[in-house]
Amino acid sequence: MIVTSSRLKLFNMSRVLWEVRRTPGISRRELSRLLNSTDSKLSRITRDLIADNLLVERATARSAMRGRPHVGLYLNPPGLHVLSIVLTRYEQKISIVDLTGQRVAEDEIDGGVEECNNNILDCARRQITRLSERPDMRFECLAGISLIVSPDIELHGDQDQRVWLNALQNDLHMAFDIPVARSGIAEALHIAETHQTIELPTLPSVMVHAGFALDASMIVSTDTSATTLFEGNLNDVLARFDRGTNSWLSLKDVASAGAVMHRLGHVEQVDTSRNTGLRLGVPHAVRQANSGDRRATTAFRDAGEAVGIAIAALVSMLVPARVILAGPLASAVPFVEGFRYIIQKTSACDSDAIIRSTLSDLQAAEAAGLEWFAFSEMTLDHSEPQAPNRK
Structure with missing residues (x-):
């Protein structure tokens, strides 16, 4: 080049x-x-x-x-602002951050995201208007929009997620006349974790996000920023052969939050995305596992081992500086222990290299937005950022 x-x-x-x-x-x-x-x-x-x-x-x-x-x-904090939008099963929010990463506005998206993109556009307009009316914030304009989406977002009917997100991305670009960078939650959390250390790792790092969907990313360092070389969905990875049905089960079938909840008998808390039980069910099961409940401990540990097996070859080949677990399941100690057991058994990865992310989905969207719109030469050129758009 x-x-x-x-x-x-x-x-x-x-x-x-x-x-x-x-x-x-x-x-x-x-x-x-x-x-x-x-x-x-x-x-x-x-x-x-x-x-x-x-x-x-x-x-x-x-x-x-x-x-x-x-x-x-x-x-200079007011020199640049980024609008961040996060759409995951648990968190549907909008925020605005300045150049230093300080959050200057935040709001939840009323009415959810499944019904109409207008909910998101209206929420964004309200935040921009409120910030513009505060002279002390010295807010002038937005550099771009960071749109972070989890593959576990459920839509009504047979609506295709890719089609819906493409339309939303276009609506945001047309409404605010600024570039929109879109990626999955695993990549965004990975970038956010990299920024936590300020210094870039000298070796690759791997992120696994475990929730109602399972995805992963790999990052290596460049001279100026963290660059994702790989980000992909783990849901359909073949994980276990079921002799009863004489067929293979996918990783989502055995290791996702939905699979764990089914195994524990909480079927009604999985099927409806807007059900209050969904938001309470997984944290409750995590608390059970962390308190030593035998059934919950076994279910989470088995899920962690299954995810570890799914990426063991990648970790063994890369020997990454860090392997980061994130998402709702990563809050369960048995899940992390099961994952760590498999990774240490199958690779030369050090135990201290396996860590758990405590960042929120919104923090991930903000960190990724600043990466694309503040610390990239493409941003300084005022052109569309080349953020991955795989969803």
């Missing part, structure tokens, strides 16, 4: 933003050293970013020579 001078400049600008986020107050000289750039070149880049209101410079401390203050660079 031929890298033009303009593309190289945008790449360097995104690297500067990344380093300033990692080390607030960093000096231009230190940035030059980290980026292997000349002082004059770095000065031009930071001057452009300050002109675009993405960076600000402030005195940090006085130097020993003549008492002159050191000047450091910081992200």
Whole structure:
């Protein structure tokens, strides 16, 4: 691929933003050293970013020579805002975050998402209007929309999820005239977890999201950001042969939240997505498992082992720096223990590398949005972000 001078400049600008986020107050000289750039070149880049209101410079401390203050660079919070929308079985919310990741607006989507896209558009308009009416927030415009969707969202009738989401993405783009980046919950949570550490891993990491649907992603590091090379649905992975029916059962049949609830006899809490019992049923079963209830402990541990077997070959081949479990099932200790047992048994992955995510789905949507619209050279070019769109 031929890298033009303009593309190289945008790449360097995104690297500067990344380093300033990692080390607030960093000096231009230190940035030059980290980026292997000349002082004059770095000065031009930071001057452009300050002109675009993405960076600000402030005195940090006085130097020993003549008492002159050191000047450091910081992200400018109101310089950029991202609208985040998360649509999962448990969480259907909208928020707006500034450049530093501070949440400045949040609301639940009234009426759910299955009925009409207008619910989502109206909620987004309300948040934008409220924020615009607050001068202290210095809110001017949105850089983009982060749309995060879980494959377990249920629609009424025979409506196809892909068709519905394509229409929603188009409606959002038309309504607000800004780019929309869409991806699955596993990828978004993975990006959010990567940002928790600020520093990018030197080896790949794997994320498994376990809820009413099962999906996974793999991330490797680049010079400026976390890049997903793989994100896919695990629901249809063949997991167990059923001698009674003489057929294979999918991973969703044996290891999803729905499968666990069926095994524990809570069938009525699985079938209806808007049922209050659905929201209470899985947390209650998790509490049972964590308190030592034998049936619940066995059900969750078996589910964890099944998910571990499904990705054991991938983990064994990659030897990732981290394997992250997320989603409702990951709150159950026996599920994590069963997963960890299989991964350690079948790979060279260290026990400490297997961790559980505690981030919310909305935090995932926000982190992914900032990745695409604030710390990517494509964003600085004001073009459509190349976020995965697999749903």
